[in-house]
């Protein structure tokens with residue numbers, strides 16, 4: 561019997577509502593072609609519309625509603641006209657990340673065929689690595705405060721929190737990923753030459769973890785030089801793992817080096833699989849182009865490929881990425897404006913779906 565997966569689709573706001581249907585179109589094409597079944601249920605919460613009607617971003621029992629799904633396929637949240645960004649974000653996406661313990665944020669940095677890199681002299685195949693960001697602790701703790709407020713001695717403190725469990729689990733994920741890739745290289749981001757307590761601990765745990773993965777060639781780079789090398793020598797990276805803050809920066813910088821924001825995908829993963837993982841494009845709701853039907857659906861479709869990979873459908877996942885590349889390379893007439901064309905979201909999404917069905 562065909563394998564069945566239950567997927568919760570949450571389009572959210574703005575162009576999320578335009579690109580999620582294209583993502584689903586491609587996922588369905590992959591399911592039909594590769595012989596598995598997707599049971600997709602769509603939800604209208606995590607959106608400004610829901611907020612206006614209910615005064616909250618998600619139903620009270622959202623954990624029960626979503627907890628039984630194999631994955632969440634998310635568009636974008638945020639409509640500042642109706643609800644302030646910090647309210648919409650903390651009331652939906654960030655709550656899911658935290659309560660579903662999605663402690664890995666994974667972003668491929670890969671230059672696709674048919675996409676121009678803003679870095680000159682790079683060709684598809686040159687840039688192909690992953691950024692693994694710790695997603696739950698580190699520099700983004702809310703421990704700290706102000707003292708001597710309003711005086712000359714006014715002082716502000718904010719702590720970094722690293723736990724052994726929290727550090728080890730994200731490192732383990734990154735080493736496993738590196739171990740399964742052909743080049744088996746891993747670089748951990750650090751700044752232990754300047755940050756003298758937390759970062760040496762991070763180095764220590766990474767060094768310890770490296771002993772358990774003798775096949776992986778592991779080394780560290782300080783965050784400043786690492787950022788420079790993302791731009792100057794991206795071809796030397798394979799898997800890059802970083803703490804929450806450093807990972808936040810690198811996981812925006814990386815995709816920016818490989819094309820437009822419209823094509824970049826991401827995954828928030830609970831590797832223990834106790835909870836569903838969430839797959840979403842890197843971009844936001846893009847109010848400036850929402851409703852025009854010209855948003856680039858590739859980031860959403862590629863996020864769908866990451867979801868298939870997570871579900872264990874690797875062949876289908878690879879086929880989706882290959883279809884994206886073939887269409888971008890061979891069919892300039894279906895490029896959206898961000899890719900230099902004048903086609904619609906639906907035209908590009910449909911062309912990719914047809915390519916998946918036809919075989920890339």
Ligand code: ATP
Nearest residue numbers: 638821822843844845846847848849855856857898
């Ligand atoms: P955040 O999501 O962090 O709030 P934001 O709202 O500033 O960020 P986006 O919504 O991603 O950012 O939009 C940033 C810019 O990129 C906008 O000009 C938007 O039109 C453009 N953009 C984002 N996504 C796409 C897409 N899929 N296709 C075409 N243009 C896009």
Ligand code: MG
Nearest residue numbers: 638844845846
């Ligand atoms: Mg926004």
